[in-house]
Amino acid sequence: MIGSTSAIDRVFHYALAKQTGGVSPAALMLCYMDWALHLSMAPGTRLQLGWKFFTDAVALQRYTLATMTSGDLSAGDCPPPAKADRRFAHEDWQRFPFNVMQQSFLVWENLWDAATTNVHGVSKEHEQAVNFLARQMLDMVAPSNFIATNPELLDKTTREGGFNLMRGAMNLLEDKQRNAAGLPPAGVEEFKVGKTLAVTPGKVVARTRLMELIQYSPTTGKVHPNPVLIVPAWIMKYYILDLSAKNSLIKYMVDQGFTVFAISWKNPDESYADTGMDDYRRLGIMEALKAISQIVPNRKVHALGYCLGGTLLSIAAAAMARDGDDRLKSMTLLAAQTDFSQPGELELFVNESQLAFLEDMMEERGYLSSAQMAGAFQLLRSNDLIWSHMIHDYMLGERTSMMDLMAWNADPTRMPARMHSEYLRDIFMGNQLAEGRFHVDGRSIALRDITAPIFVVGTETDHVAPWRSVYQINVLSDTDVTFVLTSGGHNAGIVSEPGRKHRHYRIATSRHDTPYVGPETWHRTNPPKDGSWWPEWAKWLRAGSNEAVQPPKLGAPNVGYPALCDAPGTYVFE
Incomplete structure (x- = not known):
């Protein structure tokens, strides 16, 4: 009953x-x-x-x-x-x-x-x-x-005799029809994954039920000896870091002489309902590191995690440090939280009542749909994402020009029910990772066990991972932390290529044996610098590298990692 x-x-x-x-x-x-x-x-x-x-x-x-x-x-x-x-x-x-x-x-x-x-x-x-x-x-x-x-x-409507409203009504009708048919917004058809987006050459060299691992083709005669592994969030398609050629972080790092690997996550359906956080760690990060260790043997890895991928990378790194696994040479976190005591306005959508509601919703489908997630993010910036769009497209009768970042944003993913529930209950609400109560393989982990140096990027106007919350890694870790605060928001602040106008950042390194400096003092004592933070990261990675070496081959078929297909792979199209 x-x-x-x-x-x-x-x-x-x-x-x-x-x-x-x-x-x-x-x-x-x-x-x-x-x-x-x-x-x-x-x-x-x-x-x-x-x-x-x-x-x-x-x-x-x-x-x-x-x-x-x-x-x-x-x-x-x-x-x-x-x-x-x-x-x-x-x-x-x-x-x-x-x-x-x-x-x-x-x-x-x-x-x-x-x-x-x-x-x-x-x-x-x-x-x-x-x-x-x-x-x-x-x-x-x-x-x-x-x-x-x-x-x-009023002025435009008067001058055009209301024709702007007619165009706006047509725009609204088109958007409603596209939405009902499950089609992306108008203008997205100009951007094609593998043709105009995610075009950095490479090969898929490993595949699990949750991810494809892409190894990118070198563009320099020699490369830095330590490879880079990029772990994006599975709440987004990985190619936000490989948009157009001009603003691809992956292409930039390849051109800087780094051997780059990137995880492309599976877009789960109802059959993944029972997939949990640890499945993403094991079948994602750990399998990627296993493959890299075979393709580029005897080389430690620079690992980067973006957003939720950074939180997962922190969990994996802490577990590896606890178990004496020293394959990580450094860890980089982009707009990624490890302490959720100050999670920002997203906290408004996550409490016990809301979570029970979400879990009942996910029970019906086995996953949280992209539309349900997008609604919360739009409300956080309703003036920019809802009302300004209504005015511009439906009342002024003008179409917003589609850009690569907007096209990426219109290519959503889903979240498995179990994973999303575990993340919200244990990490977001329970803050178990920061408090040393999160378990991996039945035993607790602590971020202070990580000895590899850490490079952290926060963004000034981030509504998803507020920079003061990201800054808390300085409290939790017991290693050198280089913190960067860059202009922009959660996505635009990260996709901030050299040469883009009106960009600035602050940067400073906190040594593990020096007193803690709070975020307000840090902000006051580190003046902004003009430009992109990307060169700073490349410089930081090079500082710990030895002399350049010959680029590795793509994949290693002799040890079970043949090139399966060309980048961007197959999972990204799902």
């Missing part, structure tokens, strides 16, 4: 998830009730909010009267838009009455920000969630989203 009732609950949750985008209503209600009850029992806070509302309303009235009579846009004490808020960047927002509309919205935004923060007694997680939800609701009704209150939209 119990099993049948649980099945009813799962079916109900799955049906409900289709309507809510995978968000648990129970989790939202708990957050709201915590905030609302504590605010109702805080008369002093309510009085303070009432006074803020009154003073802001007076300032807005003063500003409105001044701009109506004299055109003085500096009157009053109204808040300016946030520096990163591009909604009101157009010069016409400074004209009356649009300037007043903008300021009215910003006043409400500031008031709700004050109302949903620093309410005594509300848990930090619930406070962040309520504040986030308030911002989402305000973003929906921002004056920039409507024709009558957006001067740029």
Whole structure:
């Protein structure tokens, strides 16, 4: 009887998830009730909010009267838009009455920000969630989203006699049809994997049920002796590091004289439902290292992990260090967290209520779909990824130009149910890796056992792996750590090739025998440098290398690793 009732609950949750985008209503209600009850029992806070509302309303009235009579846009004490808020960047927002509309919205935004923060007694997680939800609701009704209150939209609609709206309606219809048919966004057809993307020459030299290992063809007469292994996250296709020739990190490293191997993960279906974190470690990283040890024998490996691949690499490296396996010469982590005590805004989507909801959803399919994951990431940057897209494509009637990074982003992957549940429960929520409670082969591991030097890259505007959270590796490790903070976000900050304009980074090395420096002090004492961080990484890898050697052959058929097919392999097309 119990099993049948649980099945009813799962079916109900799955049906409900289709309507809510995978968000648990129970989790939202708990957050709201915590905030609302504590605010109702805080008369002093309510009085303070009432006074803020009154003073802001007076300032807005003063500003409105001044701009109506004299055109003085500096009157009053109204808040300016946030520096990163591009909604009101157009010069016409400074004209009356649009300037007043903008300021009215910003006043409400500031008031709700004050109302949903620093309410005594509300848990930090619930406070962040309520504040986030308030911002989402305000973003929906921002004056920039409507024709009558957006001067740029109004001007274009008037000049074109509404034809921009007709084009926008056609764009919307096309996008809906593509989405219903399971097709990628418009413009993606210009980018083809193996033709315009992921074109660095190489061979697949090993394959398991979870990954293909690609070895890239050398482009230099001699190479550095220690090979590089790239471990991407299986939440994304690997070729984010091998986009176009101009911005491929893999091609850049090959041209710098490194022997590069990269893992291309399998895109799992329902048959992979019981595949766990340790399967990815064993059949991914450890099998790749086994193959590399045969193809390039007696050479230690520089291992790089990106995002979730970096977390997995940290787990593998700690287990190897515990067991006396010294095949790693160094470890590089790109936008990868090892301590999840400060996980950033993604924490809003991960709690016990939400996780139970997700697990019931995954029980029905055996995996978490890309659409369900994409929804959470879009909400984190709703202004950039939802509302600005709506305005540009559907109201201005212009198509956003497709780029290689956008085409990659439209090539999604899935997450096996067991793996995703283990990751969220043990790593993200439980923080077992940072606390030395995560087990590999039945025994706990600790990151401080890793003795190989570590190179870590965080990105300034990362919503997925906030750089201060990435920086925590300095607390957990007992080896030399070179930390880089680069401009950009989780993806664009990593795909930051030399020569790209408006790029900068900070870099410093913390020795294992020197006192710890906190992230704020580190940021203050290390000034930015113009350019890309890629040359710094190549220089760091070369510093630990011996003299150059002849390039190894692609694969090693005599020991069981023949060249199976050309790069980018077969798994990337799934």
